[in-house]
Amino acid sequence: MNERELASVLQAAWPMPEVAPPDRALAAMVEAGRSVAEHRSGRRRMALALAAVMGLAVMAMGLVAPTNARRARNLLISAAGAAANMSIVHSWGILVPTHDSAGLLLSGHDSQESWASPEGWRWDICTPGGELRISRGANVAAGYAWWYDAERRKVMVFSVPADVLREEAARRPARSAHLMDSASMQEHVEKADEVSEEEGQVEGMPVLKVTLSSLARPANEDPGEDWRVFAGFDLDEEYYIDPAEGILLGMRGYAFLPSGKTLVWESWSDYGSEIAPGTFDFSPPSGVEVLHADGAGEWGVCDCRRIPWGVPFREPYPSE
């Protein structure tokens, strides 16, 4: 069978359908348009009211100094990088789960945990029922990294030189899963439309709170697949910094979705925690196929052609 015949089979199976009159689709689009307009109008009113109140307060206090956004940016960038070489236990979860009318946030209900130390790192994603769905990690001493995918019943094991793993593991604590390292944070804050800083409290302890406000970026700019379609809405991220140590403690995010609902999630790190023995050893569940790939000299560059589902750790893909 040649390629033309293959194309014929697929095209014959799925000809252009005769679609129903567009009444339902048009009604849904009109409703969506109305909802967006109302949402924006509400946000605009709130912003104007807030600006008015703040303006009055500034005038009353005789203050003229603008918010020191630059200081806030630097504080956050520095805090993101300050935790390198510390062990960390990190969790991520959704506080107020919601999804827009397209039901597009279902995967967000999974729980995620990660661990990192100079000995290795590990990132697990579990289903709401607690079943391990995806696991990625590395063991520095043993010189291997793994990628487990429960759906495919496969685990890919990469042999990676220990020095490469060691370097990665040393940086990993600060960038564990959703808390970024300073370089990533720098890029992140530079994309924000507004950055502000204030004092606050978390569980009774004083913290510095840096808030990034932005419009979620266009679809093709956002590399996070789960978030790809969630673009074009307002996003506030509050980062909490330990004022004494200058390290990033965690964050809470608010996404004002086009549906008018607000998604709230948070991400916390516990620094200096004892990490349970065996955390960086991965034992595949029974019946899981173990596949091996050769590691190259640079982290993440491996022989991707041998990964059955075609997903390497990250780009660049090797030439074929």
Added chain:
Amino acid sequence: MNGNAANRVEGEGQIDTATSEERVPVAPRAAEGELRSRLERGDEEAYADLWRRFGPAIQRFAMARLGGDSELAEEVMVQTLAAAVRSARSFDPRRSSLSTWIHGIARRVIQGELRTRQRRKSVPTSVQVPMEMGVELAAEGDLAASSASRLEAQRKVALLADELSDAEMEALLLHFVEEFSLKEIAQIVGRSPRAVHSLLHRAKQKARERLEKHDE
């Protein structure tokens, strides 16, 4: 999307990164930017334009991905167009075409359906009729012959769905049915063109092997 798949297949082995707009210039980016503005303003005629341009194609894509469930496919199409209106502000014509952008949305809606309903990768019961019946119908006229032919093609696609991964099936459909280029598919699925090239190459190889085995 407006390209000709039959012309493209001769270039197998090479990465085709030409966009459909490069092949057949039907919708200048400026016009797509204008459509976005009209969507943002709530122009109902723009909604109708969006439906005319993409409604049937999205519904076909959804049917193919959801095992032929036409009702669910229509629901996906409705949800996709509504989501496109809500997210119109995020569409950037400098970065992608409206077609790839909206198929990206459709893809996410479909994935949500696949996850939540854990749909089996098979031809739905409604079209699982004996082939003999299809052949009898075929004798009654062109329409029936067309149905039988489509039924046989769908059976073959069902075999492929059992053999190929979701990502591979998706790549085949986007390439051969929706007629997107590698670059466009890469934009839709969020991978590099090279990764899509590998994926598609593997998918074609597996598909050919499976269908040849079936024909033996």
